[in-house]
Structure formats: C-alpha cells, structure tokens
Amino acid sequence: MKNNFYDPKYYVNREVSWVQFDHRVLNEAKNKKVPLFERLKFMSIVSSNLDEFFMVRVASLIDMIHAGYEKKDIAGMKPKKQLEALLAEIHVLVEEQYNAFNRSLVPALLKAGLEIVKHHEELTEEEQAYVDKYFMESVYPVLTPMAVDSSRPFPLIRNKTLNLGAMVRKKGTKEDLEFATVQVPSVLDRIVVLPAGNSGTTRIIMLEEIIERNISKLFLHYDIVCAQHYRITRNGDFTLQEEDAEDLLQEIQKQVKKRQRGDAIRLEVEEGMDKHLLKFLKKELKIEDEEVYHIDGPLDLTVCMKIYGMSGFDSLREAKHNPMPVPEFEGAESIFEGIRKGDVLMHHPYQSFTPVVDFIRQAATDPRVLAIKQTLYRVSGNSPIIAALQKAAGEGKQVTVLVELKARFDEEHNIEWAKQLEKAGCHVIYGLVGLKTHSKITLVVRKDEDGIRRYVHLGTGNYNDSTAKLYTDIGLFTCDTKIGEDATAVFNMLSGYSEPEGWNDLLLAPLWLKERFIYLIRREVANVKAKKSAHIIAKMNSLCDPDIIAELYAASSAGVKIDLIVRGICCLKVGIPNVSENITVRSIVGTFLEHSRIFYFENAGDSEIYCGSADWMPRNLERRVEIVFPVKDARHKAELRHILDVELADNIGASVLEPDSYSYHKPDRRGKKTINSQAIFVQEAVEKYEASLPKEENDGRRFIPAMSPTEGALPKD
Numbered sequence: 001m002k003n004n005f006y007d008p009k010y011y012v013n014r015e016v017s018w019v020q021f022d023h024r025v026l027n028e029a030k031n032k033k034v035p036l037f038e039r040l041k042f043m044s045i046v047s048s049n050l051d052e053f054f055m056v057r058v059a060s061l062i063d064m065i066h067a068g069y070e071k072k073d074i075a076g077m078k079p080k081k082q083l084e085a086l087l088a089e090i091h092v093l094v095e096e097q098y099n100a101f102n103r104s105l106v107p108a109l110l111k112a113g114l115e116i117v118k119h120h121e122e123l124t125e126e127e128q129a130y131v132d133k134y135f136m137e138s139v140y141p142v143l144t145p146m147a148v149d150s151s152r153p154f155p156l157i158r159n160k161t162l163n164l165g166a167m168v169r170k171k172g173t174k175e176d177l178e179f180a181t182v183q184v185p186s187v188l189d190r191i192v193v194l195p196a197g198n199s200g201t202t203r204i205i206m207l208e209e210i211i212e213r214n215i216s217k218l219f220l221h222y223d224i225v226c227a228q229h230y231r232i233t234r235n236g237d238f239t240l241q242e243e244d245a246e247d248l249l250q251e252i253q254k255q256v257k258k259r260q261r262g263d264a265i266r267l268e269v270e271e272g273m274d275k276h277l278l279k280f281l282k283k284e285l286k287i288e289d290e291e292v293y294h295i296d297g298p299l300d301l302t303v304c305m306k307i308y309g310m311s312g313f314d315s316l317r318e319a320k321h322n323p324m325p326v327p328e329f330e331g332a333e334s335i336f337e338g339i340r341k342g343d344v345l346m347h348h349p350y351q352s353f354t355p356v357v358d359f360i361r362q363a364a365t366d367p368r369v370l371a372i373k374q375t376l377y378r379v380s381g382n383s384p385i386i387a388a389l390q391k392a393a394g395e396g397k398q399v400t401v402l403v404e405l406k407a408r409f410d411e412e413h414n415i416e417w418a419k420q421l422e423k424a425g426c427h428v429i430y431g432l433v434g435l436k437t438h439s440k441i442t443l444v445v446r447k448d449e450d451g452i453r454r455y456v457h458l459g460t461g462n463y464n465d466s467t468a469k470l471y472t473d474i475g476l477f478t479c480d481t482k483i484g485e486d487a488t489a490v491f492n493m494l495s496g497y498s499e500p501e502g503w504n505d506l507l508l509a510p511l512w513l514k515e516r517f518i519y520l521i522r523r524e525v526a527n528v529k530a531k532k533s534a535h536i537i538a539k540m541n542s543l544c545d546p547d548i549i550a551e552l553y554a555a556s557s558a559g560v561k562i563d564l565i566v567r568g569i570c571c572l573k574v575g576i577p578n579v580s581e582n583i584t585v586r587s588i589v590g591t592f593l594e595h596s597r598i599f600y601f602e603n604a605g606d607s608e609i610y611c612g613s614a615d616w617m618p619r620n621l622e623r624r625v626e627i628v629f630p631v632k633d634a635r636h637k638a639e640l641r642h643i644l645d646v647e648l649a650d651n652i653g654a655s656v657l658e659p660d661s662y663s664y665h666k667p668d669r670r671g672k673k674t675i676n677s678q679a680i681f682v683q684e685a686v687e688k689y690e691a692s693l694p695k696e697e698n699d700g701r702r703f704i705p706a707m708s709p710t711e712g713a714l715p716k717d
Contacts (some may be wrong), residue, residue, distance in 0.1 A: 003553075003557065003578060003579060005549075005550035005551075005553040005554055005557075005579065006074075006546060006550050008072070008074065008075050008076030008077075009076070010549075010553065010572075010573055010576060010579060010580075011074040011075040011076075011546070011549065011571050011572070011573070012075055012570070012571045012572070012573060012662045013073055013074075013075040013077055013082055013085065013086075013571070014073070014074075014542075014544045014569050014571050015057055015058075015061070015082055015085075015086045016082075016085055016086060016089055016662060017544075017568075017569045017570055017571055017662050018053060018057065018568060018569050019086065019089040019090060019093055020662045020663065020664065021567070021568045021569065021587065022046055022049050022050065022053075022093060023093060023096075024587055024589050024655055024664060025042055025045050025046050025049065025589055026042070026043075026046050026093070026096060026097055026100065027589075027655075028042040028589055029042035029043040029046065029097075029100055029105070030100045030104060032104075032108075035316055035317055035318050036105075036108055036109065036112055036316040037307075037308050037313055037316040037317045038308075038317060038318050038591075039105060039108075040105065040304040040305070040307055040308045041304070041305060041308050043097070043100070043101060043105065043301050043304040044301060044302045044303070044304040044305040044308070046093075046097055046301070047097075047300060047301040047302045047304075048302050050090070050093075050094075051160060051233060051302075052236075054233045054265055054266050055159075055233060055234070055235065055236030055265075056236060058083070058086065058087075058265055058266070059235035059236060059262070059263075059265055061079050061082055061083045061086070062083065062235065062263075062265055063235070064079035065079050065080050065083065074544070074546045074549075074571060075571070087290050087291070091290075091293070094293055094295075097301065098295060098296050098297045101297055101301060101304075102296060102297055105304075109307075110201070112313070112316060113200065113201050113202060113313075114201070114202050114204070114307075114310075114313065115201050115202070115203045115204070116204055116205075116206075116298075116307075117194070117203055117204065117205040117209070118297075119209065120205065120209040120210065120212060120213040123194075123205070123213075124197070126195060126197075127194045127195065127203070127205075128213075130194060130195050131192065131194070131205065131210045131213065132213070132214060134192065134210065135210050135211070135213070135214045135217075136214075136217075138188065139185075139188060139207070139210060139211060139214075140214070140217065140218075142185045142187065142188060143182050143183075143185065143211070143218060144182065144183065145180060145181075145182045145218040145219060146180065146181050146182065147168075147178060147179070147180045147219070148178065148179045148180065148181075149178055154179075154284045155181065157181070157183075157232055157264075157285070158183070159232070159233065159234040159236065159262070160231070160232075160233060160234075160300075161183050161184070161186065161231065161232075162183070162184040162186075162190075162208055162229065162231050162299055162300055163181050163182065163183050163184060163229070163230055163231065164181065164182050164184065164208060164211055164212055164215060164227055164228070164229055164230075165179065165180075165181045165227070165228060165229075165230050165277050165280075165281060166179070166180045166181065166182075166215060166219070166224055166225070166226065166227040166228075166277070167179060167180075167225045167226050167274060167276050167277050167280075168180050168219055168222035168223065168224055168225060169222060169223050169225060170221060170222055170223075171221055171222060171223055177225060177276055178222075179277070179280050179284075180218075180219055180222070182211065182215070182218060184207055184208045184211060184229075185207075188207060189207065189306070190206055190207045190208075190303050190306055191204050191206070191207075191303065191306045191307060191310070192204060192205050192206070192207060192210060193310075202310075202312070204307070204310075206298055206303070208229050208298075208299075212227050212228075212229070215227045225274070226274040226276075226277055228269065228270040228272075228273045228274065228277060229269070229270045229299050230267065230268065230269045230270070230273070230281060230299070231267075231268040231269075231299045231300055232264045232266065232267050232268070232285060232287075233264070233265055233266035233268075234262035234263060234264055234265065235262035235263045235264075235265055236262060263286070264285040264286065264287055264291075265291060266287075266291055266293065267281060267282065267285060267287045267291060267292045267293070268292075268293045268295050268299050268300070269281070269292060269293070269294055269295065269299075270294075270295060270299065271294045271295055271296040272294075273294070278292070318591060321349070321350075321591070321682055323348065323349050323350065323351055323352040323353065323354075323469060323685075324350065324351055324352060324685040324686055324688070324689040325351075325352055325354075325689055326344065326346055326351050326352060326354075326355050327688060327689055327691075327692035328341070328342075328344045329344070329355050329358075330689075330692060330693075334362055334366070335355060335358050335359045335362050335455075335477075336362070336366070336444075336446060336448075336455060338355075338477075339455055339477045339478065339479050340448075340453075340479060342633065343476060343477065343478045343480065343632070343633050343636065344476070344477040344478075345474070345475070345476055345631065345633070345636040345639060345640075346474070346475040346476070346477075347472070347473075347474060347639075347643065347681065347685065348461065348468050348471070348472065348473045348474075348475060349468060349469045349470065349471065349472065349473075349592060350472075350681045350682055350684070350685035351685050353465055353468035353469070353475075355477070356385075356442075356457060356459075356463065356465075356468075356475060357384050357385055357388070357465055359442065359444065359455075359457055359477070360372065360374070360385050360388040360389060360392070360442070361384070361388045361391075363388075363392060363397075363444045363446075364388045364389070364391040364392035364395060364397070365391070365392075365395065366446065368446050368447045368448065369392075369397060369444055369445070369446045369447075370397065370398060370445045370446065370447055370452075371397060371398035371399070371400070371443075371444070371445040372389065372392050372397060372398070372399050372400070372442070372443070372444050372445075373399075373400040373401075373442070373443040373444075373445075373487075373491045374389065374400075374401050374402070374441070374442040374443070374463070375401075375402045375404070375437055375439050375440065375441055375442075375463075375494075376401060376402065376403050376404065376414070376417070376462075376463055377404045377437070377438055377440070377462050377463075378413075378414075378462040378464050378467070379413075379414075379417060379462065379463055379464050380464045380465050380466040380467070381413075381466070383417070383463075383464070383465065384465060385463050385465070386417055386420065386421065389401055389421060389424070389426055390420065390421065390424035390426070392426075393421075393424045393425035393426045394424060394425065398427075399421075399425070399426040399427065400426070400427045400429065400491060400495060401421050401426050401427070401428050401429070402428075402429050402430070402431055402437055402491075402494050402495075403417055403418040403421065403428055403429075403430065404430070404431055404436055404437045404438070405418065405430050405431075418430070427495075429494060429495050431494060431625065432494065432625060434623075435510065435623060435624055435625050436623070436624045436625070437494065437624070437625040438613050438614070438620065438624045438625065438626050439490070439508075439612075439613050439625050439626050439627035440458065440459040440460065440461060440462065440463065440613050440627070441456065441457070441458055441459075441487060441490060441627055442456065442457040442463070443455070443456055443484070443487040443488065443490075443491060444456075453479055453484070454479065454481075454484030454485075454487060454488065455477070455478075455479050455484075456477070456478050456479070456480075456483050456484055456487045457475060457476070457477050458475070458476045458478070458483075458611075458612075458627065458629045459473060459474065459475040459476070459613070460473045460474045460475070460595065460596045460597050460598075460611050460612060460613060461473030461474075461475075461595050461596070467593075470592055470593055471592060471593045471594075471595040472592045472593065472594050472595055472596050472678070472681075473595050473596045474596045474597075474598065474611045474640070476611065476629065476631065476636075480505075480632070482504035482505050483504065483505050483506065483629065485504055486503055486504050486505055486506040487506070489503065490506065490508070490627065494625070505629065505630050506627055506628070506629055507610070507612070507627070507628040507629070507630075508625070508626065508627060508628075509614055509620060509621050509622070509624060509625065509626035509628075510621065510622050510623065510624065510625070510626075513614060513621055513626060513628055514545075514547065514548070514621040514622065516628075517548060517551075517599070517616070517621075518547065518548070518551050520599075520601045520608070521536065521548075521551045521552065521554075521555050521560075521601075522551065522555075523601070523603065524536055524555055524560045524601060524602065524603070525554065525555050525558045525560055527602070527603070527604045528555075528558055528559045528560050529558060529559075530604075532604035532605075533602050533604055533605055534559075534560045534561070534602050534604070535560070535561050535562075535563075535600070535601075535602035536552075536555065536560060536561070536562045536563070536600065536601055536602070537562075537563045537564075537565075537598075537599075537600040537641075537644045537648070538562075538563075538564050538565070538598070538599050538600070538616070539564075539565040539566075539594075539596060539597060539598040539599075539644060539647065540564075540565075540566055540567075540597045540615045540616055541566070541567050541568050541569075541594075541595065541597070541615045542566065542567075542568045542569040542570070542615045542616070542617050543564065543566045543569065543570045543571060543572055543615070543616045543617070544569050544570075544571040544616070544617050544618070545616045545617055545618050545620075545621055546571075546618075548616045548621075549571060549572045549616075552564075552572065552580075552583060553572075553576075553579050553580055553583075555582075556579065556580050556581060556582040556583045557578055557579055557580075557581075557582075559582065560582060561582050562582055562583045562584070563583075563584050563586075563644075563648055564583065564584065564585045564586070565585075565586055565587075565588065565594075565644070565647050565648065566585055566586075566587055567587055567588060567589070567593075567594045567595075568587070569617075570585055570587070570657065570662075572585065573659070574657050574658075574659050575658075575659025576659070584656070584657075585656070585657035586647075586648070586650075586654045586655065586656050586657065587654065587655050587657070587664060588647060588650055588653045588654045588655075588677065588678075589653055589655070590652075590653035590676070590677070590678040591678055592678055596611065597611060597612055597613065597614060597615060597628075598610070598611050598640055598643065598644060599611070599612075599628070600640070600641060600644055607637065607641070608630065609630070609631050609637050609640050609641065610628050610629065610630050610631065611628070611629060611631060611640070612626065612627055612628030612629055613626045613627055613628070614626035614627075614628055643681070646675070646677045646680055646681070647677045649675045649677075650667075650675050650676065650677040651666070651667040651668075651669050651672060651674060651675050652674055652675060652676035652677075652679075653676060653677060653678060654666075654667060654677075
C-alpha cells in the first residue's frame with residue numbers, strides 16, 4: 001500500500017516547533033560553559049522572541065478563532081486546538097526561563113560581583129536616600145500618573161510597556177477601591193546602579209522598583225493599598241487590503257498606528273498580585289486566565305541585554321570577533337576590477353560586509369556607472385547604503401530602489417527611508433501587489449572599456465551593515481552574463497509588467513522556485529533508484545512547506561540520504577519507519593544567528609549547489625518574491641560543501657532532532673573531538689586572509705581566535 005506522505009501524523013505543528021526553538025535558545029542561557037554575560041544575552045533573546053511571537057503568531061490564531069476559521073493545519077490541528085497546545089507550551093517555557101534566571105543567573109552574577117536588588121525593601125539607608133533623590137530629580141518629572149473613575153476612563157496601555165498598577169482609596173475614608181496606573185518610562189534607563197559600598201559588589205535596582213517605592217508621591221491624597229507591576233502584549237498582526245489601498249505608503253502608516261491599540265492577548269503580572277487589582281486588569285483588558293502569566297522576577301527580561309552592556313565586566317563576555325577583509329578585493333583598484341577577475345563568494349560575518357557597502361559607494365561616484373538597482377528589506381538605522389544611493393541619484397545616475405514597506409516591524413523605518421530616497425531623486429518602487437519582496441539583489445550597470453557590463457550582488461541576508469556582523473550569510477559578486485540578464489529581468493518585473501519568456505540561472509518565487517526544488521529532490525530519487533550517488537543537504541531558517549516535506553519523505557523512503565540544518569521551525573519528523581529513516585535534522589544556535597540558506601544536491605557526482613533568500617516555507621515559496629541562485633565556480637562549490645560538512649559535524653552549538661516529534665538533544669561528545677562550527681569559520685577566515693598577504697606582511701602574524709573551537713557556542717538571535 002502506497003504511503004500517504006501528507007498524513008498529519010507525520011507533521012509537527014509549526015507554532016509548537018517554534019516554542020521548542022526558543023527552548024534551545026534558553027538552553028544556552030542555562031549553559032554554564034557559556035560566559036556569564038553571554039548567557040544574559042540569550043535570556044534577553046528568549047523574551048524578545050516571545051514578544052514578537054505573541055504579536056504575530058498567537059495573534060493570528062486568535063484572529064482565526066474569532067473569524068470561525070476551522071481549517072486544520074498540516075499536523076491536523078484546528079486553530080483552537082493549536083492555541084490551547086501553544087499556550088500550555090509557552091507557560092512551561094516561561095516557568096523554565098524564570099527558574100533559570102532566579103536559580104542560576106542571579107546567583108552566578110552575585111558571585112561575579114553584580115547583585116540585582118529584587119525589591120526596594122532590601123535597600124540600605126544610604127541607598128534609600130540615593131534612589132529617593134534620583135526619583136524626585138530624574139524620574140518624577142517624566143511620569144504621568146493616571147487614575148480611573150467615573151470621569152476618567154481606563155487609559156490606553158501601550159503595547160509592551162512596563163507599568164505599575166495600584167489600588168488606592170481616598171485618605172481617611174472607607175470608600176471603594178479605585179484603580180490607578182503609571183507607565184515606567186522607556187526614555188529612562190531601566191537599570192540604576194546604586195552607590196558603591198564597601199563590599200566590592202556592584203548593586204543595581206530596576207527603575208520600576210524605585211517608582212513603586214515612591215508611588216505615594218504620585219497620588220498624594222490617597223492611601224496606596226497595593227502597587228504591583230504589569231505588562232501587556234497586543235495583537236500586532238495586520239492584514240493589508242492592497243488592492244483597495246489608493247496609497248500603499250499611507251495605508252501602512254495607518255495600520256502600524258493600530259498596533260498600539262490592538263487587542264490585548266497576553267498579560268504579565270508580578271507573582272502574588274493583589275486579587276482585586278488582577279481582577280480589574282483582566283476585566284478592562286478582556287483577558288482570560290490562560291492568557292495571564294504570573295512572573296517571579298522582573299517583567300520583560302529583555303532588560304538582561306541592558307545588564308549585558310554594563311561596563312566593568314569585560315572578562316565575562318565573549319571576545320569580539322572582527323570580520324576579516326575579503327582577499328579578492330585587497331589591492332584591487334575597485335570593486336569592479338575584483339569582480340571581473342572572477343566570481344567572489346563571501347561568508348559573513350566571518351568575512352567583512354564592507355565590500356557590499358563599497359559596491360554601492362563606488363558605483364555612486366564612478367563616472368562609468370550608468371544605473372544602480374537594488375532591493376531593500378531591512379536596513380540599519382544609519383545606513384551607509386541608503387546614503388550611497390542618495391549620492392548616486394545626486395550624481396545623475398539612474399537609481400531604482402525597491403523598498404519593501406511590508407517588512408514586519410520595520411514598516412515605519414522603511415517608510416522613512418522610502419521618503420528620503422524619493423526626495424534624493426531615486427525611483428522608489430514598493431513591489432508587487434499581494435507579495436512581499438524578500439529577495440536580496442543589487443544590479444550595477446557599467447560602461448566598461450569593452451562595452452556595457454552588468455555587475456550583480458546576490459545574498460542570503462539583508463542589506464544591513466549592522467546585522468551583517470551578527471548573522472551568518474552568504475554573498476556572491478558576479479558579472480556573469482546570464483545572471484546579469486536575469487537580474488535585469490527581475491527589476492523589470494518588479495518595476496513594471498515585463499516578465500521575460502525565458503530565464504537563465506536565477507530561480508524565482510513565486511514563479512517556479514518551488515517546482516524547481518521538487519524537481520531537484522525527485523532527481524535524487526531517480527539517481528538512487530539507478531544505483532547512482534544521491535544526497536541532499538539543505539540549510540535554512542525554517543522548514544514547514546508540506547509539499548517539500550512530502551517530497552523529502554518520498555526521497556527518504558526511496559533511500560536518498562538527507563541531512564537538514566534547520567535553525568528554527570521544523571515541521572518534519574525524523575526516524576519514522578519507511579518514511580523518514582534516512583533524514584537527520586540539526587539546529588545550530590551559536591554566537592551568530594544562523595541565517596544563510598544553502599541547498600546541496602549530489603546529482604550523481606555532478607553536484608549542484610544553490611544559495612538564496614528563501615526558506616522552505618509556503619510564504620517564501622508561494623507568497624514572496626524570492627531569489628535562489630546557483631553557485632557555479634568549482635572552488636566556491638567546494639567551499640559551500642565544506643561549510644555544510646563542518647556544521648553537520650558540529651557538536652557544540654548543534655542540537656539534533658529526536659524521533660519523538662519535536663525534542664532536540666545535544667550530540668554525544670564522549671571520545672570525540674569537540675567541533676564548534678562558528679569558531680572554526682572564524683579561524684578559517686583569518687587564515688584565508690593571512691594567506692593572501694605578501695610574505696613580508698604575513699611574517700610573525702599571530703591570531704588568537706575570538707571563539708575557541710573547543711568552547712561552547714553562544715547564540716544571538
């Protein structure tokens with residue numbers, strides 16, 4: 001009987017799979033082999049991940065339930081069932097997070113000389129005087145206390161803000177309790193360092209504790225019955241009706257403002273909150289019991305990133321890695337000269353992102369450059385690429401920029417960039433109706449001595465010089481004629497209605513990328529059946545497309561060896577007899593966020609390898625403009641295969657998916673050499689650069705790696 005590879009029992013719910021990913025990040029915060037302050041970073045990342053997850057994924061499920069949407073997901077679960085399972089998983093995650101914070105991190109910080117004062121009652125007399133003075137001079141003028149009564153309705157509590165709620169009663173009366181609240185101002189530092197004592201320990205206190213200590217000064221004619229902390233998360237997801245929007249930019253601006261007023265979907269409260277206060281908040285915010293999280297510790301542990309940034313604790317942090325120069329561009333007169341010598345493959349952040357910025361900068365001022373075309377999804381706050389594009393337009397060059405206004409949580413940022421680029425004279429386009437443009441491509445048209453030549457940069461990551469130091473990505477420079485023709489066709493398609501009859505090398509979603517991947521998987525099946533070599537290695541952020549997973553199951557059942565490196569969501573199960581026995585899945589969480597997408601197909605010894613912007617998710621393959629590009633140069637193919645092989649051997653940052661649905665375990669290292677893939681790539685980037693230097697410059701150079709290959713990896717998400 002033929003196996004049904006779409007059977008829901010073969011799939012994991014994507015939301016539950018994501019929670020397990022956040023567990024893997026939390027495991028790094030628990031890992032005592034990781035430097036202490038790096039563990040604080042991971043603790044912060046768990047919280048920031050959860051915030052976004054609630055605003056988008058949990059909110060989406062709630063919207064489905066309210067709309068009466070009953071369709072099952074790939075794991076056979078209706079939205080209501082998904083939400084129930086998900087909230088149960090998240091409650092477990094949050095409990096584990098605070099257990100780790102209170103029982104492991106806080107004592108370890110104290111031992112290292114940093115004490116977090118949990119309650120203001122624990123302050124010494126000297127510290128009390130200090131914080132009271134600080135409150136009156138620096139905090140009090142910023143606060144806006146708000147009472148709720150018959151003339152003053154319940155105020156708007158802004159999304160993700162930290163607040164103090166109080167039940168108050170007029171002095172000298174027995175009147176009913178009234179509610180009052182004050183927002184902890186985000187414009188002030190949440191971490192307040194207390195005066196140095198004689199113990200040699202640095203003591204810090206949270207700003208909300210200082211406000212709580214002095215809250216009576218905000219409500220002078222009232223007795224404070226109780227005052228406790230709370231925080232809400234609102235529905236941050238919105239759906240654009242692009243076809244009906246006369247001006248997409250204005251419509252997005254309007255929708256972004258609604259985020260602060262979206263329905264409350266999570267309420268975090270201080271553990272032991274007064275029952276009257278909690279009842280009032282639940283009623284006004286329309287929150288159910290399962291949406292309330294009772295927190296034993298500071299609300300919003302993204303504050304751990306603030307602690308991480310404190311001075312005086314350098315020895316407790318990971319040594320900073322400085323990206324190495326790209327050898328192919330060292331000594332070249334220009335970026336263009338370096339590219340003409342041959343394709344250049346870059347591995348960020350081990351190698352510098354500077355050549356990508358220089359590509360635009362040099363194009364902006366080069367008199368031979370005629371046009372620059374680029375897609376922008378997320379860029380940094382003070383982007384040198386934006387500045388270069390503006391300069392290019394000022395130089396009279398034809399500059400076309402696709403700014404994706406629908407990049408979630410970067411909408412306002414991108415709207416501002418779009419306005420600035422238009423003001424500078426760039427031709428700004430917003431992509432295709434109903435599709436996000438997630439592709440990473442830049443085209444520079446230059447009049448060289450031997451004629452017009454197209455220079456192209458393709459990547460797996462955003463044109464963001466800041467995140468390029470934190471995310472692992474692949475970039476390719478080329479002036480290959482066929483890819484240049486395809487690049488021109490891409491921009492013509494994005495800016496107008498011109499789709500060419502044929503393409504050369506680039507694979508595009510939503511046109512035929514998914515079909516091509518399915519063809520490549522099936523070709524491996526044909527090869528294994530013909531007794532030829534067959535192997536698939538795929539690295540990506542997420543895997544949840546049911547058609548791709550079904551094809552992988554079919555390939556596995558036919559005998560194709562499949563190794564997957566999936567950082568986050570993975571809806572595929574391993575180890576199912578006659579279905580996925582030949583599939584392995586591993587997730588790497590390290591110092592850098594694993595972001596590159598690399599796809600390797602053995603092809604009977606004539607291997608093909610691709611990189612690009614797309615994960616194996618329905619949204620990437622069907623609802624976004626994505627580009628996946630072939631890597632043709634034999635040296636570069638070998639380099640990418642090496643990257644995959646090292647990551648498959650990683651036993652420090654990697655966790656391996658077990659056959660029980662969605663749990664992961666660390667590889668057994670007993671008797672084995674420890675392998676930290678990220679540390680190895682740091683070392684190899686330095687060695688590659690040093691090998692390219694003239695001998696007299698290289699003599700006597702020594703490198704001490706920022707991360708030892710034998711030490712624990714440190715994730716940053």
